[in-house]
Amino acid sequence: MFDSLSVKFSSAFSSLRKKGRLKAEDLNEICDEIRVALLDSDVSLDVAEEFISKIRTRSLEVLPDINKGINPSQQIFEIINEELIEILGGNARRIRFAKNPPTVILLTGLQGAGKTSLAGKLAKYLKDQGNTPILVASDLQRPNAVTQLQIVGESIGVPVFAPSPGNGVGDPIEVARAGVKFAKEKMHNMVIVDTAGRLGVDLELMKQAKSIRDAINPQEVLFVVDAMIGQDAVVTAKAFMEGVGFDAVVLTKLDGDARGGAALSIAKATGRPIMFAATGEKVEDFDLFYPDRMASRILGMGDVQTLAEQAKKAFDSETSSKLETKFASGEDFTLDDFLDQLQAMKKMGSMTKMLGMLPGMNSSAMKKQLENFDEGELVRTQAIVQSMTPAERNDPKILNGSRRARIALGSGRAVSEINSLVDRFSQAQKMMKQLRNSGGRGLPAGMGLPSGMALPGGMGQGMGFPSGKSSGNMPPKKKSKSGNPAKRAAEGA
Amino acid sequence: MALFSKLFSKLRSGSISEQDWDEIERALIESDLGAAAAAEVVATAKRNRGSDSQAEVIAILTSWLSSTTRTLNLATDRTTTILVVGVNGTGKTTSVAKLANFLTKSGKTVSVAAADTFRAGAIDQLQTWGTRLGIPVIAGAAQADPASVAFDAISQAQKSGVEILIVDTAGRLHTKSGLMDELGKIRRVIEKSSPVDEVLLVVDATTGQNGIAQSKVFAESVNVTGLIVTKMDGSASGGIALAIERQTGLPIKFVGYGEGATDLRPFDAATYIEGLVS
Numbered sequence: 001m002f003d004s005l006s007v008k009f010s011s012a013f014s015s016l017r018k019k020g021r022l023k024a025e026d027l028n029e030i031c032d033e034i035r036v037a038l039l040d041s042d043v044s045l046d047v048a049e050e051f052i053s054k055i056r057t058r059s060l061e062v063l064p065d066i067n068k069g070i071n072p073s074q075q076i077f078e079i080i081n082e083e084l085i086e087i088l089g090g091n092a093r094r095i096r097f098a099k100n101p102p103t104v105i106l107l108t109g110l111q112g113a114g115k116t117s118l119a120g121k122l123a124k125y126l127k128d129q130g131n132t133p134i135l136v137a138s139d140l141q142r143p144n145a146v147t148q149l150q151i152v153g154e155s156i157g158v159p160v161f162a163p164s165p166g167n168g169v170g171d172p173i174e175v176a177r178a179g180v181k182f183a184k185e186k187m188h189n190m191v192i193v194d195t196a197g198r199l200g201v202d203l204e205l206m207k208q209a210k211s212i213r214d215a216i217n218p219q220e221v222l223f224v225v226d227a228m229i230g231q232d233a234v235v236t237a238k239a240f241m242e243g244v245g246f247d248a249v250v251l252t253k254l255d256g257d258a259r260g261g262a263a264l265s266i267a268k269a270t271g272r273p274i275m276f277a278a279t280g281e282k283v284e285d286f287d288l289f290y291p292d293r294m295a296s297r298i299l300g301m302g303d304v305q306t307l308a309e310q311a312k313k314a315f316d317s318e319t320s321s322k323l324e325t326k327f328a329s330g331e332d333f334t335l336d337d338f339l340d341q342l343q344a345m346k347k348m349g350s351m352t353k354m355l356g357m358l359p360g361m362n363s364s365a366m367k368k369q370l371e372n373f374d375e376g377e378l379v380r381t382q383a384i385v386q387s388m389t390p391a392e393r394n395d396p397k398i399l400n401g402s403r404r405a406r407i408a409l410g411s412g413r414a415v416s417e418i419n420s421l422v423d424r425f426s427q428a429q430k431m432m433k434q435l436r437n438s439g440g441r442g443l444p445a446g447m448g449l450p451s452g453m454a455l456p457g458g459m460g461q462g463m464g465f466p467s468g469k470s471s472g473n474m475p476p477k478k479k480s481k482s483g484n485p486a487k488r489a490a491e492g493a
Numbered sequence: 494m495a496l497f498s499k500l501f502s503k504l505r506s507g508s509i510s511e512q513d514w515d516e517i518e519r520a521l522i523e524s525d526l527g528a529a530a531a532a533e534v535v536a537t538a539k540r541n542r543g544s545d546s547q548a549e550v551i552a553i554l555t556s557w558l559s560s561t562t563r564t565l566n567l568a569t570d571r572t573t574t575i576l577v578v579g580v581n582g583t584g585k586t587t588s589v590a591k592l593a594n595f596l597t598k599s600g601k602t603v604s605v606a607a608a609d610t611f612r613a614g615a616i617d618q619l620q621t622w623g624t625r626l627g628i629p630v631i632a633g634a635a636q637a638d639p640a641s642v643a644f645d646a647i648s649q650a651q652k653s654g655v656e657i658l659i660v661d662t663a664g665r666l667h668t669k670s671g672l673m674d675e676l677g678k679i680r681r682v683i684e685k686s687s688p689v690d691e692v693l694l695v696v697d698a699t700t701g702q703n704g705i706a707q708s709k710v711f712a713e714s715v716n717v718t719g720l721i722v723t724k725m726d727g728s729a730s731g732g733i734a735l736a737i738e739r740q741t742g743l744p745i746k747f748v749g750y751g752e753g754a755t756d757l758r759p760f761d762a763a764t765y766i767e768g769l770v771s
Contacts, residue, residue: 039528042701045519111724111752112582112697141752143621148614151635155613167621199727226582230525230701232729239728253581256666262701281611 021067022076024060031056034080041261044234047087047268048261054083087268088291093248093275096219101189102134104180104216108209108244109224110236111197114252116145118224118278119194120152121286122250125276126190127158133190136179137162138172138212141196149194156283159188172196172208177215193218200239209244221246222275225263227254233262234269241270248275251289255279333432335393335425339385346378383411384421396422514539517550524732524769525701530557530739554766557739563746563760566690566718567601572650573657574687578676578715579695580707581664584723586615588695588749589661590622591757592721595747596657597628604655606646607632608639608679611663619661626754629655639663639675640682647687667710676715692717693746698724698731708737717741723749726756730768 031052038048058079059066066075097103105122107115116139123133135153137160139145146166153160161179164170176193183191195212198205213221223237223246240246249270251263254277267274274289326333385393387410392399399407399422408415514535521531538549567573575592579585586609593603605623607630609615616632623630631649633642643660650658662679665672683689694717696704711717722734725748734745745760 036528039522040702042525042703045522110699110727112584114582142618143625144614144617147617148612151613199724201726201728226697226699228580228697228701228703228707229699230704230729230733231523232525232699232727233701235728236699253666255668256580257668257703257706 022063024063027056027059027063027076030076038261042230042233043261044231044265044269047234047265050268051083051087055080058083084264085291087264088274093273094288095275096247098219101187102180102183102191103189103220104191104193104218106176106193106195106213106216106218106221107224107250108195108221108240108246109197110199110226110229111142113197113224113226114278115139115197115224116148116152116194118250118252118276118286119149119192120156120158121278121283122276123153123158123192124156124283125286126192127156131190132188133158133192134179134183134186134188135160136176136183136191136193137164137166138176138179139194139196140164140166140170140172140175141168143167145194145196152283173211173215176212180216191216200236200243203243206239206243209240213244220248220275222248222250223266223272224250224252225266227251227260227263228256229262231262233266237266237270241272246270246272248273250274250276250278252278255281255285333429335385335388335396336390338425339382339393342378342382342385346382380411380413380417381421384413384418387411396425520770521732524730525704525736526732526769527702527705527736530736550770551766554735554769555762557735558762558766559738559742559744561719561742561744563719563744565746567657568688568690572647572655572687573690574647574683575657575659575691575693576662576680576683576689576715577659577693577695577721578662578711578717579664580666581612583664583695583697583700584749585609585664585695586618586622586661587752588693588721588723588747588757589619589659590626590628591749591754592693592747593622593628593659594626594754595757596659597626601656602654603657603659604629604631604646604650604653606630606643606650606658606660608642608646609661609663610635610637610639610642615661615663622754640679643679644682644686647683651687667707667714673710673714676711680715691719693719693721694743695721695723696734696737698722698734699727699729700733702733702736704733704737705740708741708743712741712743717743719744719746721745721747721749721757722760725768726750731765732769734765735769 034055035048035052038051039045043051055076059076062075062079095103095105107119107122109115119135123135126133135149135158137146137149139149144167146162146164150160150162161175161182163178164175172195176195179193180191193212193216195209196205198209200206221244223240225233225237229236237249249263249266249272251260251274254260263274266272274291277287277289279285279287322337326337384407387407388399392403392407399418404415404418404422407418411418517538518531518535521534522528526534534550534553537553538546541549541553565573565575577585577589577592589605593605596603605619605628607616607619609619610633613635616635620630620632622628631642631646633639633645639662646660647658660679660683662676663672665676667673680689680692692715694708694711696708700707708717708720720734720737720743722731722745725731737743738745745765747757748760748765749757
């Protein structure tokens with residue numbers, strides 16, 4: 001997500017960092033580089049140029065001052081970061097709730113932006129927060145869009161109001177109106193209205209969208225846009241802004257490698273914030289959009305906040321307090337604890353995705369490493385541990401040759417893999433002991449993975465990178481850092 | 494873009510200024526041709542400029558088009574198989590229906606296979622199209638293995654002597670290597686009983702520079718033979734398609750310009766290039 005943009009920013013900044021004192025020409029040079037980076041990322045031409053001129057002016061103004069400071073490039077970096085956050089929509093805003101329920105949310109956008117999938121994700125998200133949403137199938141145009149919404153609704157346990165069969169039959173305005181009325185009667189506190197995709201240039205359908213809006217008077221009209229859209233984003237967004245009007249933007253398909261720059265310009269060109277982001281195929285791949293986090297991500301500073309939040313979600317408090325108690329009491333960290341952690345890590349989602357959120361992950365060498373990361377390692381490691389008896393998990397020292405052979409057979413791995421897991425595990429155990437003896441500060445809440453804890457093959461030394469395959473071209477500074485993402489974030493900050 | 498016709502009249506009269514060139518470059522960037530490519534067009538046009546600057550710009554853009562044939566590669570002695578692939582939401586299912594309609598109208602017997610077993614309602618969507626157009630749809634169960642659906646479809650098509658089988662697949666982001674592997678598998682499984690003659694990548698005209706990454710990865714995974722550019726009836730002029738052609742050599746074979754069954758036509762270079770610069 002926004003990857004290429006980050007790579008380009010990273011390279012622009014590394015050249016800037018090498019310079020101690022900055023001259024006006026240096027600024028021009030970096031501004032040119034950023035312009036190309038933004039355009040390649042599909043930021044609209046006008047927005048990119050406005051951005052650049054702002055950076056140039058602001059930097060020139062403070063140039064004498066910043067050259068007095070210790071790290072001039074850092075301060076330029078700050079300026080760019082601030083301006084990026086502004087483009088990204090300033091402060092994130094939450095959904096406005098209606099004084100008298102139901103709160104009505106209307107989804108609009110081009111064909112194929114992902115409105116129907118998003119309707120499901122949004123409904124699930126709202127339901128998880130204790131709301132009682134209902135979906136309204138007002139896309140009567142696309143063949144079987146109604147069926148799609150019904151299937152999605154069923155899978156997340158959210159009712160779908162679909163009186164018209166769709167496929168060109170029925171009046172979307174009437175359906176929307178009736179849907180809201182139905183929701184009121186049935187005491188649903190939220191209504192999500194899915195509509196047909198339409199082009200910005202199709203005046204008739206724009207008029208229809210406006211009629212739907214007028215009929216149901218929604219609290220929020222959300223403009224759903226594909227993160228892969230190009231320069232046309234601003235034209236289309238403006239057409240929707242004038243035709244229907246919208247209150248916030250939702251970015252979809254952010255899990256690809258689309259640079260998403262155009263979406264940034266939509267926020268800039270229409271003055272509407274980006275409220276949500278959809279990041280995957282599953283219904284739970286959906287979150288609020290955080291401009292500040294995204295800005296740091298673009299600048300290659302990583303998205304540590306999201307990572308920490310996901311970790312918190314995955315490592316339930318029970319598991320982590322159990323670990324903390326264990327750690328404090330001087331008990332040994334066992335393979336069972338390790339298994340708990342593996343499972344929690346799996347809950348956090350794809351490792352590649354998680355690692356991608358860490359600072360410094362944007363250089364192309366790192367990207368390669370991430371691409372090569374084998375998600376299967378986690379599963380294989382788990383299989384090994386699960387093939388052990390409780391006694392073995394508690395005390396790996398009893399693992400003799402025949403036990404190891406049995407485990408290898410049970411987990412379908414080679415004995416050498418069992419050996420290396422056990423070796424690294426006992427090293428980690430030793431490290432935990434040392435840590436504790438040196439006045440252990442306890443494990444940070446929710447982040448129980450001890451430094452140096454290693455998964456065989458995959459999660460190698462400390463940092464957790466595919467060690468075997470590619471440690472050769474790994475930047476050395478990364479190796480020295482902590483294996484604990486939270487700690488590393490603190491170091492990096 | 495009235496700007497362009499204004500500029501081109503200046504181009505023709507030869508009174509074009511540096512600022513005008515700048516505007517041409519901007520217009521090309523705004524068509525999603527790409528910043529570097531736009532700069533290249535202008536630089537080359539400036540250098541080569543003869544008496545007619547407009548012709549020069551158009552000639553450069555045209556020279557970037559692929560020289561590969563744009564007609565479908567159809568077998569004469571067996572069932573032709575066309576696989577339709579692309580990222581989510583580009584309009585694959587709609588394009589499959591339109592293409593089936595186009596080929597039926599040109600006198601072929603066509604079947605379509607609903608191998609998008611992932612997206613909720615995708616099978617129904619294609620079946621509805623099939624009923625509308627009177628084209629048989631071969632479908633498996635929702636969430637079934639798409640490769641097995643495709644395999645059954647080709648066997649069935651061969652048995653009933655259908656001339657062309659078009660296989661619809663689930664949308665997938667090119668960054669999901671597992672899903673890209675699945676696509677490779679679908680192709681390999683079909684090839685167990687019959688060669689795959691065409692693999693058409695559906696590209697949305699509103700796509701930005703990410704289209705290049707998309708086409709490269711898809712080309713690598715399933716050996717794409719051509720493009721269908723959709724949603725050309727919107728405000729996007731689809732400059733990314735030319736950028737893709739230039740970088741991958743994949744020819745645009747069809748253009749989609751609406752939601753109706755007949756809103757698909759074979760690619761016409763002159764109309765397209767004109768659309769980019771007018």
